[in-house]
Structures are given as C-alpha cells and as structure tokens.
Amino acid sequence: MSTNDCKTVRPHLSAYYDGELSAGQAATVAQHVESCDSCAAELRVFESLGSAFVQAPIPAKPADLWQRIERELPTAPEPVTLSRQFSVWVRESPYGAGLVPMAASILLLLGFGLWYGGGQDGMKNNAGGMAMHSHDGEEGMSAEHMVEFAGVMDDYLQKLPSDPDGAEQMLLAKYDGEKVDADGAVKLVGYRPIVSGGLPEGYSLASTSVLKMPCCTCVKAVCKRSDGSTLVLFEHDDEETAWFGDRRQSMAMCGDKDCCLVDLDSSIAATWKQGSRSVTAVGVRDQDEVTKLVTWLDKS
Known part of the structure; x- marks a missing residue:
C-alpha cells in the first residue's frame, strides 16, 4: 500500500x-x-x-x-x-x-x-x-446577610411603633423565635437574660424570646413603659452596629458606657457592651433614657 x-x-x-x-x-x-x-x-x-x-x-x-x-x-x-x-x-x-x-x-x-x-x-x-x-x-455576618438583615430590621422598625405585636410575630417567624422564661433562655443560649434581674421603675417585662438571627442566637426582651409604649432590648454576642443599614449614627457616653446611637427617625437605637455581651435597645426616646437603662442594668 x-x-x-x-x-x-x-x-x-x-x-x-x-x-x-x-x-x-x-x-x-x-x-x-x-x-x-x-x-x-x-x-x-x-x-x-x-x-x-x-x-x-x-x-x-x-x-x-x-x-x-x-x-x-x-x-x-x-x-x-x-x-x-x-x-x-x-x-x-x-x-x-x-x-x-x-x-x-x-x-x-x-x-x-x-x-x-x-x-x-x-x-x-x-x-x-x-x-x-x-x-x-468568617467573623460576623457576610455582606449579603448584612444587607438582608438590615432590610428585615428596617421593616421591623417601621412596624414597631404602631403594631408592636405584629413586629414581634414578624421577627419570631423570620428567625425561628421561641418565647422562653429565664430558665428556658439559659438552656438555649447558656446565660440568663439581663432583664431577669428586673427593670427600672416605669418599665415592665412583656415577653422574652430567643431568636436565631444571622449574627448570632440572641435574647430579645419586649418591655412596656407605663404609658403602654414599647421598648425592645436585644442581648447578643456580636458587636455589630450595622443592624440598621446606613442610618446616621454617633458615639456618646451614656452613664459609664460608650454607646453607639443610631437615628431611627422618631426614636433611636443604642448599642453598648454589657459584660461579655452586647445590648441593643430599640425604640429608645433619647440619650437620657439610654443612660437610665445602662445605669440600671449595670447594677442588676
């Protein structure tokens, strides 16, 4: 061939x-x-x-x-x-x-x-x-989760003043919330909620729950003022101050704590270190009220 x-x-x-x-x-x-x-x-x-x-x-x-x-x-x-x-x-x-x-x-x-x-x-x-x-x-939330979380918190803040019960149910549903007493919280997060020691005069505890939020598993305490208005305290392990998106924030001394204050239009939010954890108060009227809460919780 x-x-x-x-x-x-x-x-x-x-x-x-x-x-x-x-x-x-x-x-x-x-x-x-x-x-x-x-x-x-x-x-x-x-x-x-x-x-x-x-x-x-x-x-x-x-x-x-x-x-x-x-x-x-x-x-x-x-x-x-x-x-x-x-x-x-x-x-x-x-x-x-x-x-x-x-x-x-x-x-x-x-x-x-x-x-x-x-x-x-x-x-x-x-x-x-x-x-x-x-x-x-990873430390804290990813950028994507942070944006999503800030959006959820924004919806929560808009609903809170006029419909606190609806705002409560929204967060419980979103983050697998479970209403608990102090002992129940210990089983889920390993510590007793800071509000279990009582609240200042003029405030009462309406409910305590544990939420599995993107940042951490935290304790949420819904408090009522004597006039019926609502104040919410989140006790959490992280130190994030970006829960509230790009809202204006500033640092101030409240009692003996450095606090990050966030403008929520008709109210403010405040975050400060409380022992080994952080506390974020939502629906606070002014810096004086933050100081009152910080001082009380420091002693309790």
Whole structure:
C-alpha cells in the first residue's frame, strides 16, 4: 500500500489495539498492518505498553494527595488543568517517580483514573472541608446577610411603633423565635437574660424570646413603659452596629458606657457592651433614657 494509506491508518492504531473500531475499519487496518512493516512495528509498541501497564505495580495514592495538589497550585493567574497539575505531581512526587518511563499520555490517563476513580469521596470531602473552613473563618455576618438583615430590621422598625405585636410575630417567624422564661433562655443560649434581674421603675417585662438571627442566637426582651409604649432590648454576642443599614449614627457616653446611637427617625437605637455581651435597645426616646437603662442594668 502507498504512504497515504499509512497516514490514514496510523491515527487509528491505538483504537484498533483497544478494540474500539467498527468491524469494517478493523478489517481495513488489519489488512494494512499485514503488509506494512512500519505500521506493524508501531502496533507492537502499543502491545508492549499495554503489557507494561498490566505488569506495572499500581502506586498507592497518598492520603495527603489533595493537600499536595493544593500546595502546588500556582499563585499567578495562570489556567491550571487537571492533566497539568497531575503531571507536576507525577514528576516531583516520590510516589509518581516510578511511572515516569511510561508514555506521557498513558501516564495522565492512569493518573486521572487512580485519582478520580478512587478519590471521588475524597474530592467531595475536601470540598466540604474547604467550605467548612471558610464558613468557620468568617467573623460576623457576610455582606449579603448584612444587607438582608438590615432590610428585615428596617421593616421591623417601621412596624414597631404602631403594631408592636405584629413586629414581634414578624421577627419570631423570620428567625425561628421561641418565647422562653429565664430558665428556658439559659438552656438555649447558656446565660440568663439581663432583664431577669428586673427593670427600672416605669418599665415592665412583656415577653422574652430567643431568636436565631444571622449574627448570632440572641435574647430579645419586649418591655412596656407605663404609658403602654414599647421598648425592645436585644442581648447578643456580636458587636455589630450595622443592624440598621446606613442610618446616621454617633458615639456618646451614656452613664459609664460608650454607646453607639443610631437615628431611627422618631426614636433611636443604642448599642453598648454589657459584660461579655452586647445590648441593643430599640425604640429608645433619647440619650437620657439610654443612660437610665445602662445605669440600671449595670447594677442588676
């Protein structure tokens, strides 16, 4: 046969050896190989490599394969493919050194088969581990959750003056709220609510609940003034002052506490440190009322 026939047949020799050709194609290749020493020699190379594959010991996949690959990932903005990264491991790792004499394409196929076939669970676990690490490393709320939370709080603040019961139900529904007494709060958050020690004269406790808010699990106490108006105290672990979006805020001394005061149009909100936690008072009339609450809660 002519040289052109060799050019046509050679690209199909690997598929012929693997039995992937149709019957007609296989017959054509077989007929050509019988009369072509060059193509027959190339076919014997595939047969030799296949035999080496069968006899070669399969290297154990190291337990820290994922960590090795992650450490070797380049920091430059360079596209990284699986075949490229695995070839780095095969070339540099003592586990892969024994495979180097084999053809590069077969090495990559073998490496991919070992890594993917035996490591799908590891890949999922590793991805989960990285997600877990990322989540655990966050401080406070993400920007997305902060925006959402500020929107919920804005709705709550608009509803609170005219419909405090409706505002209460809205937050309870939104954040899996559970009404509790002082002992019940201890079971859920690990501490007694600060209002369990009582409130200043002119205030009474209407309800206490525990909410699973985006920032933390916190205690919410609804307090009533003697004129029937509502004041709400949130006791929480974080120190966020961004609950109220971009509303104007300022710092002031209230009693002996540094307080962040936020303008809520017809009222204010105030946040201050109370022991190891923070307290946010919503629906406060003015700075004097904040001072009154801070001083009382400091003594209780």
